[in-house]
Structures are given as structure tokens and as C-alpha cells.
Amino acid sequence: MDFITDLLNGDFMPHGHCLLWRTDLLILHVGGDVLTFIAYMLIPLALVRLVRARDDLHFNSIFLLFAGFIFFCGATHLLGIINVWHGYYYIHGIVKSLTGVISILTAIMLWYLLPQAISIPSKRSMQITIAELVQAERKLAEANQHLEAEVKKRTAQLEKMATTDDLTGLCNRRETMRLLELEIARAARQHTALSIMMLDLDHFKAINDNYGHQAGDVTLKSAAESFALLLRKTDFIGRIGGEEFLIILPDTAIDNASALAERIRQALQLQSTENPSIPACTVSIGVAQCRPDDSLHDLIQRADESLYQAKSKGRNCVSQAPN
Numbered sequence: 001m002d003f004i005t006d007l008l009n010g011d012f013m014p015h016g017h018c019l020l021w022r023t024d025l026l027i028l029h030v031g032g033d034v035l036t037f038i039a040y041m042l043i044p045l046a047l048v049r050l051v052r053a054r055d056d057l058h059f060n061s062i063f064l065l066f067a068g069f070i071f072f073c074g075a076t077h078l079l080g081i082i083n084v085w086h087g088y089y090y091i092h093g094i095v096k097s098l099t100g101v102i103s104i105l106t107a108i109m110l111w112y113l114l115p116q117a118i119s120i121p122s123k124r125s126m127q128i129t130i131a132e133l134v135q136a137e138r139k140l141a142e143a144n145q146h147l148e149a150e151v152k153k154r155t156a157q158l159e160k161m162a163t164t165d166d167l168t169g170l171c172n173r174r175e176t177m178r179l180l181e182l183e184i185a186r187a188a189r190q191h192t193a194l195s196i197m198m199l200d201l202d203h204f205k206a207i208n209d210n211y212g213h214q215a216g217d218v219t220l221k222s223a224a225e226s227f228a229l230l231l232r233k234t235d236f237i238g239r240i241g242g243e244e245f246l247i248i249l250p251d252t253a254i255d256n257a258s259a260l261a262e263r264i265r266q267a268l269q270l271q272s273t274e275n276p277s278i279p280a281c282t283v284s285i286g287v288a289q290c291r292p293d294d295s296l297h298d299l300i301q302r303a304d305e306s307l308y309q310a311k312s313k314g315r316n317c318v319s320q321a322p323n
């Protein structure tokens with residue numbers, strides 16, 4: 001009870017007596033305390049605002065302790081002002097003690113949390129890291145672009161390899177059959193004529209045997225070139241076997257196809273006589289026109305049969321399948 005009475009007894013000697021109630025001293029003391037009190041009340045508010053805005057900081061508690069410490073400092077200054085006129089020395093003493101306790105706690109926590117605060121990257125190091133990341137990202141994008149271009153190039157190469165005959169550069173068997181299938185379907189849908197030619201070089205084995213396999217290859221290549229020269233852009237030619245070729249002639253009736261076959265046969269014969277560096281070679285050709293209900297197999301078979309006839313007739317000639 002005595003303590004409570006002492007606590008609320010403001011009748012001790014007011015501080016103003018020590019200052020001799022001199023106006024200049026009073027202004028200095030009270031003015032300084034008022035300014036300090038205002039500042040010490042604003043700082044905790046700012047710290048609380050900081051803590052609420054940055055809940056990701058791992059050492060938020062130090063800011064709250066610091067806010068408490070400043071608040072109590074402010075309270076001692078407020079009591080300093082009050083005590084100029086009223087002597088609340090107990091309360092002043094208690095507030096000072098609390099200020100001391102919270103100051104000690106703040107100091108301990110500050111030292112404890114200092115390493116964490118120091119380890120926060122500086123603005124400069126963050127800028128360097130960001131610049132490095134941006135550069136790495138750019139390099140990655142460049143590498144990606146390069147990789148994509150490489151994949152496109154390789155895919156095109158693979159597609160070409162999958163559809164092209166290595167030796168002659170013509171379509172390979174699979175691609176030729178795929179194209180023929182498409183052309184049969186197109187001819188059926190559009191009711192247009194479609195003819196094919198099956199070509200087989202004559203006595204090719206003898207060329208290989210007499211001049212060697214390499215000379216055989218050269219003969220195959222030059223025969224392929226001479227065939228392709230006489231075709232339209234809309235025609236297709238493929239190598240479908242060792243010395244066997246297939247030509248697809250969209251929008252072409254069998255008579256025109258046979259006439260073209262004859263020109264092709266003659267061209268190869270002429271090339272053989274005009275170019276002595278390549279072994280002489282002739283070709284037998286079977287021609288067939290697609291019937292409305294022909295499958296790929298039917299059409300190939302009829303062209304094959306007429307080729308067989310051309311071979312039987314003595315080779316180096318054209319034979320036309322009945323329509």
C-alpha cells in the first residue's frame with residue numbers, strides 16, 4: 001500500500017527547484033525533452049511499420065525490441081518533463097529501470113542477430129548476382145537457339161536420309177511407294193489419268209563384272225540423271241531396287257507415257273555412245289496406266305509384267321501393259 005501511495009505521490013520536490021525555476025534552463029530542459037519524446041514516439045511506429053511490411057526478415061524481433069527500447073526512453077523523457085512540476089520519482093525510476101532492462105535485452109539480441117544481418121547480401125553484390133544471372137540467361141537462350149537450329153538441321157538431314165537413295169539422290173523405294181499411293185488416291189478422286197514406268201538396266205551384272213562395282217555405280221548415277229532430265233517437275237522418279245527405277249507420271253495417259261519411255265530409252269542409248277568414259281548401258285521399260293479400282297500392288301504388278309515382256313522381247317525396248 002505504501003508503495004502504491006509512494007508511486008502516486010507527486011508531491012516530492014519538483015525538478016523545477018533544481019533548475020531554480022529559471023526560464024532559460026526550463027526551456028532548455030523541457031524543450032529538449034519534448035523534442036526527444038516526440039522523436040522517440042515516432043521511431044517505434046516506423047519500426048512496427050517496417051516489421052509488418054517485411055515479415056520475411058528472420059530477425060524481426062530485434063526491431064520490436066528496439067521499438068520497445070526507444071519507447072521507454074521516450075517515456076523517461078516524458079516523465080522528465082512532468083517531474084519539472086510534479087515529483088513522480090518512483091514512476092520515473094521504474095520507467096528508467098524498465099528502459100535499462102529492455103536496453104540490455106536489445107543489446108544482447110543485437111549481438112546475437114548481428115551475423116544474420118551481416119550475411120544479408122549487399123545491394124552491390126545483389127546487382128552483380130543479377131547481372132551474372134541475366135548473362136547466364138542470355139547464354140542459355142543463345143544455346144537453346146543454336147540447339148533448336150541444330151535439331152532442325154539434323155531432322156531435315158534424317159528426313160532426307162529416310163526418303164532418299166544415297167547413290168543416285170532419287171527417292172528411295174519406301175518414299176516412291178508412298179508417293180505412288182498418294183497419286184493413285186489423287187487420280188481416283190480427281191478422275192485423272194495416272195501412268196507409271198518400271199525401268200530396269202539391261203545386263204547390269206555384266207557391267208559390274210566387266211568394269212567393277214564402282215563403274216557400275218557411276219553407270220547407275222548417270223542413268224538416273226538422264227532419266228530425270230526428261231521428266232516434268234510434277235513427275236516423280238525413284239530407285240526401287242539395285243538397277244530398277246520407277247517413274248510416276250500424274251495426269252498422263254498410257255500412250256504419252258509410252259512415248260516418254262521411248263525417249264528415255266533412246267536418251268540412255270545415246271548417252272552410252274556419246275560418253276565412252278561410262279560403260280555402255282541400255283534400259284528396258286514397262287509402262288502401265290492406273291485403272292479406277294487399281295491398288296498399288298495391282299498397278300505395280302502390271303508394270304512389272306510389261307517390263308518382263310520388254311526383257312523377253314530382247315531388252316532395250318518399251319512394252320505397254322494392256323489398259
Ligand SMILES: Nc1nc2c(ncn2[C@@H]2O[C@H](COP(=O)(O)OP(=O)(O)OP(=O)(O)O)[C@@H](O)[C@H]2O)c(=O)[nH]1
Pocket residue numbers: 167200201202203204205206208212213214215216217220241242243311315
Ligand atoms: N554397282 C552396283 N551394282 C548393283 C547395285 N545394286 C545392284 N547391283 C547389281 O545389279 C546387278 C543386277 O543383275 P541382274 O538382276 O542379273 O540383272 P541384269 O544383269 O541387269 O540382267 P537383266 O535385268 O536381265 O538385263 C547385280 O549384279 C547386282 O549386284 C548398286 O547399287 N551398285
